[in-house]
Amino acid sequence: MNPTHLVLGVIGADCHSVGNKILDAYFTEAGFHVTNLGVMVSQDEFIDAAVETDAAAILVSSLYGHGEIDCEGLRAKCVERGLDRILLYVGGNLVVGKTPYAEVEKKFLDMGFNRVFGPQVDLAEVVELLRSDIAAAGRK
Amino acid sequence: MTPPAFASVDIGSTYTKGALFALEAGAFRLLARAETPTTVDDLAEGFARVRKQLAAGSGSSTDVPVYLSSSARGGLKIAALGLTADLTLSIARMAAYSAGGKVVRTYAYELSAEEIADLERLRPDIVLFTGGTDGGNSAVVLKNAELLGRSTTDAFILYAGNRKVRDRVLALLDKKAVAAADNVMPEVGTIQIEPAREVIRKIFLERIVDGKGLSAVVREIGRDPWPTPLAVFELAGKIGATQPGWSDFGMIDMGGATTDFYSHTEAFTGGDSVLLRGLHEPLLKRTVEGDLGMRVSAEALWESERTLITSRLAALGRPVEAFDGYIRAVAAAPESRPENPTEEEFDALMAAACVRAAALRHAGTLSKVYTPQGGFYVQRGKDLRRLTRLIGTGGYLSRSTSAGPVLEACAPQSADVDSQPLLPVSPEAYADEGYLIPLTANLAGDFPEEAARTAVAGLRKLKG
Numbered sequence: 001m002n003p004t005h006l007v008l009g010v011i012g013a014d015c016h017s018v019g020n021k022i023l024d025a026y027f028t029e030a031g032f033h034v035t036n037l038g039v040m041v042s043q044d045e046f047i048d049a050a051v052e053t054d055a056a057a058i059l060v061s062s063l064y065g066h067g068e069i070d071c072e073g074l075r076a077k078c079v080e081r082g083l084d085r086i087l088l089y090v091g092g093n094l095v096v097g098k099t100p101y102a103e104v105e106k107k108f109l110d111m112g113f114n115r116v117f118g119p120q121v122d123l124a125e126v127v128e129l130l131r132s133d134i135a136a137a138g139r140k
Numbered sequence: 141m142t143p144p145a146f147a148s149v150d151i152g153s154t155y156t157k158g159a160l161f162a163l164e165a166g167a168f169r170l171l172a173r174a175e176t177p178t179t180v181d182d183l184a185e186g187f188a189r190v191r192k193q194l195a196a197g198s199g200s201s202t203d204v205p206v207y208l209s210s211s212a213r214g215g216l217k218i219a220a221l222g223l224t225a226d227l228t229l230s231i232a233r234m235a236a237y238s239a240g241g242k243v244v245r246t247y248a249y250e251l252s253a254e255e256i257a258d259l260e261r262l263r264p265d266i267v268l269f270t271g272g273t274d275g276g277n278s279a280v281v282l283k284n285a286e287l288l289g290r291s292t293t294d295a296f297i298l299y300a301g302n303r304k305v306r307d308r309v310l311a312l313l314d315k316k317a318v319a320a321a322d323n324v325m326p327e328v329g330t331i332q333i334e335p336a337r338e339v340i341r342k343i344f345l346e347r348i349v350d351g352k353g354l355s356a357v358v359r360e361i362g363r364d365p366w367p368t369p370l371a372v373f374e375l376a377g378k379i380g381a382t383q384p385g386w387s388d389f390g391m392i393d394m395g396g397a398t399t400d401f402y403s404h405t406e407a408f409t410g411g412d413s414v415l416l417r418g419l420h421e422p423l424l425k426r427t428v429e430g431d432l433g434m435r436v437s438a439e440a441l442w443e444s445e446r447t448l449i450t451s452r453l454a455a456l457g458r459p460v461e462a463f464d465g466y467i468r469a470v471a472a473a474p475e476s477r478p479e480n481p482t483e484e485e486f487d488a489l490m491a492a493a494c495v496r497a498a499a500l501r502h503a504g505t506l507s508k509v510y511t512p513q514g515g516f517y518v519q520r521g522k523d524l525r526r527l528t529r530l531i532g533t534g535g536y537l538s539r540s541t542s543a544g545p546v547l548e549a550c551a552p553q554s555a556d557v558d559s560q561p562l563l564p565v566s567p568e569a570y571a572d573e574g575y576l577i578p579l580t581a582n583l584a585g586d587f588p589e590e591a592a593r594t595a596v597a598g599l600r601k602l603k604g
Contacts, residue, residue: 013511035328048224049328053276
């Protein structure tokens with residue numbers, strides 16, 4: 001069976017690259033085919049890569065606090081570009097300051113993301129959620 | 141002992157040109173030249189005339205090896221089909237250009253009925269069909285295969301997309317002339333154009349040999365001809381690889397119909413605060429601009445570069461109407477040469493616009509990005525700033541005696557301080573004075589270093 005494709009990257013004008021490399025290694029190890037776009041990735045670059053690879057999910061990282069502005073409109077753009085069933089995950093330090101996590105989560109869920117993660121998440125848990133979400137979406 | 145002699149003939153769409161060389165001390169020495177109008181109905185006739193002239197001019201026998209190139213059927217028309225514009229389609233275009241082809245149309249995503257009709261009308265020689273990484277998108281790729289299979293297009297279809305569905309694609313296209321090559325983008329951002337380029341080269345060869353008397357010529361000389369633009373592309377690679385001081389150079393081949401830009405330089409050299417986004421372009425790159433030309437494409441040039449040309453006309457104090465009239469006249473009579481100083485000025489202006497636009501389209505950009513971690517630069521496309529030499533070839537630029545027209549490739553673009561085109565900074569300018577590049581290019585397959593050395597030695601350095 002072909003491995004499931006994921007697209008990974010750090011969105012916007014954000015150059016934090018260490019976590020990105022860890023995620024790449026972790027998801028690859030977990031059996032996914034990871035297309036890692038690295039840092040400073042635009043919405044269009046995420047979508048182009050997802051279209052070409054037929055990815056089941058786009059995993060967006062944001063560490064520098066401007067995630068809200070960078071992620072706004074990503075879901076709509078995916079739908080416009082034909083990715084109407086793609087899973088969108090986002091994680092990191094998504095907003096500046098000490099906003100309660102529940103508020104941050106709601107904000108990003110409202111934006112159309114399927115899962116929202118804070119900076120301290122167990123990656124094993126993310127992989128489990130990803131697998132079940134992919135199965136539920138009827139993807140391979 | 142007499143040094144061995146070699147003849148090289150290039151059958152162009154207007155002229156058939158030839159040169160006879162002696163191979164001495166690692167370079168070719170020019171013994172004789174010949175030129176005759178191309179005999180369009182039977183290419184063999186013009187070829188024989190050039191060969192005879194070469195033999196007469198040198199007093200040698202006609203019995204020397206002949207190397208041949210041809211662009212006599214107007215080049216290879218390629219329609220490029222990709223999935224997304226910035227990834228597979230962009231790479232498909234790169235593959236087509238580096239195989240010596242001319243991209244006549246591009247299509248992305250699923251082909252619409254309108255696009256299929258357009259393709260059927262356009263009748264390109266090849267449809268370069270790409271899309272999807274290996275194991276990636278198959279839905280759109282298979283749909284496009286089905287649509288192409290049902291269409292009436294008689295173009296040769298070269299499939300170089302997602303390898304996992306190659307068999308199914310070929311099955312859907314079994315009524316067509318079709319071949320497959322490895323995926324031009326096996327992973328996102330990985331460029332693999334060589335296999336597709338090789339197939340295009342073979343198709344190109346079959347097409348130029350087919351008919352118009354060229355097959356008789358090929359039988360006579362016992363050697364396959366090269367498509368001219370491909371021969372020049374290969375020569376550019378050999379010059380960059382073997383000639384001291386020429387590892388970073390550009391070449392502009394400007395003709396009546398198109399302007400071709402070649403660059404041989406590392407596309408991205410990085411640095412601490414520079415990040416490359418998009419594709420990492422190849423060391424040797426060719427782009428072809430079908431709307432930038434001095435004659436056949438004069439009207440298209442006027443259309444595309446109206447802002448620049450209009451502002452230059454104003455600076456010269458020439459009325460737009462006079463230029464407009466000249467454009468119509470030369471487009472209707474592509475053989476015409478300027479007959480007075482005003483017309484010469486107009487030609488110079490057209491040349492400047494062609495060179496400048498071709499350079500800007502070939503080059504990448506560098507933009508300043510402000511981030512919470514400080515200022516960064518983002519590069520897209522190819523960095524031409526390190527080019528130390530620029531060659532002008534083709535009719536107008538070969539004849540040029542000043543560096544001005546070639547150095548238009550370095551002209552600054554906008555006043556936008558946060559984004560700048562990565563054009564050459566201060567290269568030396570050269571003219572391919574004897575117009576030897578296509579003729580030495582023919583010899584580059586068997587004698588790479590010697591041909592490169594000869595091409596470089598035949599250049600004239602231009603002063604500003």
